[in-house]
Amino acid sequence: MIQIRDLLIQRNGLDALRVDFLDIQRGETLTVVGPNGAGKSTLLLALARLLKPSRGDILYENKSLKRWDELDYRRRISFVFQSPLLMDMSVEQNVALGLKFRGIPKAETRRRVWKWMQQLGVESLSKRRAGQLSGGEAQRVSLARAFVLEPELLLLDEPFAALDPPTHARLLEDLSALLERDHRTAVFVTHNLNEASKVSHRIAVFVGGVLRQVGTAKQIKSKPADETVAAFLHEMPQ
Numbered sequence: 001m002i003q004i005r006d007l008l009i010q011r012n013g014l015d016a017l018r019v020d021f022l023d024i025q026r027g028e029t030l031t032v033v034g035p036n037g038a039g040k041s042t043l044l045l046a047l048a049r050l051l052k053p054s055r056g057d058i059l060y061e062n063k064s065l066k067r068w069d070e071l072d073y074r075r076r077i078s079f080v081f082q083s084p085l086l087m088d089m090s091v092e093q094n095v096a097l098g099l100k101f102r103g104i105p106k107a108e109t110r111r112r113v114w115k116w117m118q119q120l121g122v123e124s125l126s127k128r129r130a131g132q133l134s135g136g137e138a139q140r141v142s143l144a145r146a147f148v149l150e151p152e153l154l155l156l157d158e159p160f161a162a163l164d165p166p167t168h169a170r171l172l173e174d175l176s177a178l179l180e181r182d183h184r185t186a187v188f189v190t191h192n193l194n195e196a197s198k199v200s201h202r203i204a205v206f207v208g209g210v211l212r213q214v215g216t217a218k219q220i221k222s223k224p225a226d227e228t229v230a231a232f233l234h235e236m237p238q
Contacts, residue, residue, distance in 0.1 A: 001026040001153070001185055002047070006056035009039075009046050017042040019056075019211045022204065027183040031200035033193055035232060038206040040189045044155045047187060048079055075102070077153045078146035082161050084138040086130035091122055094130055095144045116144040119178060136167035143175065147182075154186040161190075172198060193217065193233065205229050
């Protein structure tokens with residue numbers, strides 16, 4: 001589904017991300033791990049076409065992102081941020097917002113909104129305003145708002161990092177099960193290898209803005225690609 005070749009992203013005149021080779025298969029959940037400043041979020045922004053390469057290319061369905069119509073491509077992806085960024089309206093209205101912008105008929109909108117509120121366990125909160133939600137509830141609404149668009153590619157930038165451990169664990173478990181059932185292609189950023197192993201098919205390790213290794217959690221733990229990866233595994237949460 002996605003092919004990255006000889007990619008270099010620069011920010012403020014400095015190299016922020018370098019990926020020589022990376023393929024992401026349709027239906028795969030790829031988790032991106034690494035320390036702060038490793039280039040994880042930069043990768044998501046590049047995949048969202050919000051950052052342009054200084055060198056190399058990203059191909060989506062065998063066509064360079066440079067050649068995709070911007071609106072057409074944006075409608076194929078959804079982005080979930082660490083902060084929910086909900087509007088001051090009800091849960092139901094927040095989930096429906098993207099469909100409203102796309103001109104989806106009201107009956108179809110209602111069907112899809114209810115389906116994904118149920119999938120994320122927030123249907124009982126449908127009339128509650130965003131400001132009255134807990135952190136975990138707000139992030140569930142944010143996920144429902146992303147899934148309701150039925151994107152081909154889902155980008156998640158540490159969506160549970162600000163939550164308390166019990167809420168974090170429940171949401172991670174629910175998201176993992178949902179991705180497994182839904183077979184939706186996803187790129188999930190985290191700094192925690194244990195979290196990565198629970199939600200992903202493969203893991204991509206970034207250190208110092210460079211893609212160092214791709215493999216399963218077992219492969220990476222048993223045979224780090226180099227000393228840099230080994231040091232990350234030793235220092236970061238397992």
